[in-house]
Amino acid sequence: MAEPEVSALRQLPAVATVLATAGASLLLEHHGRIATTNAIRQAVDEARDVLRVSPGKAPDADALAQRAGELLESRTHRLRPVFNLTGTVLHTNLGRAVLAEAAIEAAVDAMRHAVALEYDLTDGVRGERDDHVRELLCELTGAEDATVVNNNAAAVLLCLNTFALGREAMVSRGELIEIGGAFRMPDIMARAGAQMIEVGTTNRTHAADYRDAFNERTGIALKVHTSNYRIQGFTAEVGARELAPMADAAGVPLLNDLGSGSLVDLSRYGLAKEPTVRQAVEEGASLVTFSGDKLLGGPQAGFIVGRRDLIARINRNPLKRTLRVDKMRLAAIEATLNLYREPDRLAERLPTLRFLGRAPSDIQDQAQRLLPVVAASLGHAFVVDVDDCQSQIGSGALPLDTLDSAALRIRPQGSQRALERLAGELRALQRPIIGRVADGALWLDLRCLDVSDEAAFIASLAQLDVESVAAHGS
Ligand SMILES: *Cc1c(COP(=O)(O)O)cnc(C)c1O
Numbered sequence: 001m002a003e004p005e006v007s008a009l010r011q012l013p014a015v016a017t018v019l020a021t022a023g024a025s026l027l028l029e030h031h032g033r034i035a036t037t038n039a040i041r042q043a044v045d046e047a048r049d050v051l052r053v054s055p056g057k058a059p060d061a062d063a064l065a066q067r068a069g070e071l072l073e074s075r076t077h078r079l080r081p082v083f084n085l086t087g088t089v090l091h092t093n094l095g096r097a098v099l100a101e102a103a104i105e106a107a108v109d110a111m112r113h114a115v116a117l118e119y120d121l122t123d124g125v126r127g128e129r130d131d132h133v134r135e136l137l138c139e140l141t142g143a144e145d146a147t148v149v150n151n152n153a154a155a156v157l158l159c160l161n162t163f164a165l166g167r168e169a170m171v172s173r174g175e176l177i178e179i180g181g182a183f184r185m186p187d188i189m190a191r192a193g194a195q196m197i198e199v200g201t202t203n204r205t206h207a208a209d210y211r212d213a214f215n216e217r218t219g220i221a222l223k224v225h226t227s228n229y230r231i232q233g234f235t236a237e238v239g240a241r242e243l244a245p246m247a248d249a250a251g252v253p254l255l256n257d258l259g260s261g262s263l264v265d266l267s268r269y270g271l272a273k274e275p276t277v278r279q280a281v282e283e284g285a286s287l288v289t290f291s292g293d294k295l296l297g298g299p300q301a302g303f304i305v306g307r308r309d310l311i312a313r314i315n316r317n318p319l320k321r322t323l324r325v326d327k328m329r330l331a332a333i334e335a336t337l338n339l340y341r342e343p344d345r346l347a348e349r350l351p352t353l354r355f356l357g358r359a360p361s362d363i364q365d366q367a368q369r370l371l372p373v374v375a376a377s378l379g380h381a382f383v384v385d386v387d388d389c390q391s392q393i394g395s396g397a398l399p400l401d402t403l404d405s406a407a408l409r410i411r412p413q414g415s416q417r418a419l420e421r422l423a424g425e426l427r428a429l430q431r432p433i434i435g436r437v438a439d440g441a442l443w444l445d446l447r448c449l450d451v452s453d454e455a456a457f458i459a460s461l462a463q464l465d466v467e468s469v470a471a472h473g474s
Pocket of ligand 1: 257259
């Protein structure tokens with residue numbers, strides 16, 4: 001190792017020196033001695049590693065204290081906001097739907113105060129927690145009754161367990177879905193205690209296949225929305241409208257698991273048509289399940305709507321108690337559903353629909369506006385331009401439909417490694433910026449960047465260390 005590097009390493013402050021800085025005393029107050037000392041040690045180790053591979057000036061004690069502060073912050077605030085510029089609007093790994101202001105306020109209120117969660121304010125007696133949203137769900141879907149659980153996976157599990165424990169549950173081979181995050185229909189059936197009866201083939205299932213399979217052991221029949229794939233070509237499926245009378249005749253419920261399930265006709269907002277929950281109810285399914293945080297745009301939840309006698313049986317299942325939702329989410333659900341009563345203002349109030357409905361020209365304008373800022377903060381190591389791209393809806397909704405969008409496309413002057421490192425630095429920001437690497441570029445799809453969030457985005461970018469970013473390019 002050359003002489004100057006060794007001396008830079010020697011100049012690296014000791015942990016005790018960093019601990020004595022003003023910056024460190026603030027950290028000590030907030031995080032305590034053990035955590036602060038560990039973070040400083042890590043900051044010093046990091047600096048030593050950097051000096052070994054790229055010689056330069058050693059950071060001083062104040063800089064190391066600041067770095068320790070960043071490490072502590074990222075550790076104590078892990079679930080922190082990020083900029084979702086992946087182009088996937090309902091990104092499961094980024095928490096799916098962003099909630100409407102009304103829902104946020106309602107949830108905060110419920111957190112801060114006691115609420116009449118299971119208390120009937122008219123008669124002063126015990127009430128039902130589902131009552132708050134039951135009427136709204138019935139109004140919006142046309143169903144007789146409704147109940148709410150933790151998520152849609154729980155909704156399906158609960159229905160299967162209620163009607164097919166120790167009995168048969170019938171499903172087409174073309175609808176044996178796997179949803180990301182280990183929701184596989186055969187596994188859910190097994191855990192619900194149901195025996196899965198597969199009917200038809202992968203590409204073709206006929207009415208006769210179902211008819212032949214109904215027997216005295218049948219507990220439930222399923223229709224499952226193939227959320228994240230399509231079977232195309234030589235295909236046949238039996239719609240819920242045709243299946244419903246067969247299930248009725250056999251005396252078992254027909255469950256239609258819609259997955260995303262929209263409460264409004266999305267073609268109103270320029271999107272492809274997705275069956276609405278109301279249509280699924282009209283088609284005759286006795287139970288319909290759908291998610292709260294997919295197209296509906298609310299918090300994580302699973303809804304079951306349908307026949308009153310069946311919902312009553314579901315509510316009597318002891319598993320229901322284990323899958324129930326808390327007051328924060330119920331408050332947010334109620335506020336979100338209320339927005340649907342005014343469909344004309346929905347797109348402006350519900351972030352999910354606002355993002356999905358953005359005009360490509362609007363996103364293009366925003367990209368042009370932000371281009372000089374982003375280019376300046378990345379320096380000469382990268383070329384930034386505005387390019388067309390395709391956004392996805394995500395969470396298995398309308399899997400084949402993409403939306404025309406615009407992105408800031410960032411390409412490295414040097415090697416691909418520089419791009420990976422830049423993506424890493426953007427992820428390491430206090431409010432991380434998450435894009436998508438494809439075709440030798442990092443794409444920042446701006447569809448989900450609200451104009452009101454632009455200032456925060458620019459402030460985040462400003463925290464990038466331009467010198468170290470520039471060094472990547474060389
Ligand atoms: C997404 C989905 C589920 C699971 O819903 P969660 O709300 O994520 O639990 C179940 N079935 C279908 C068809 C889905 O699309």
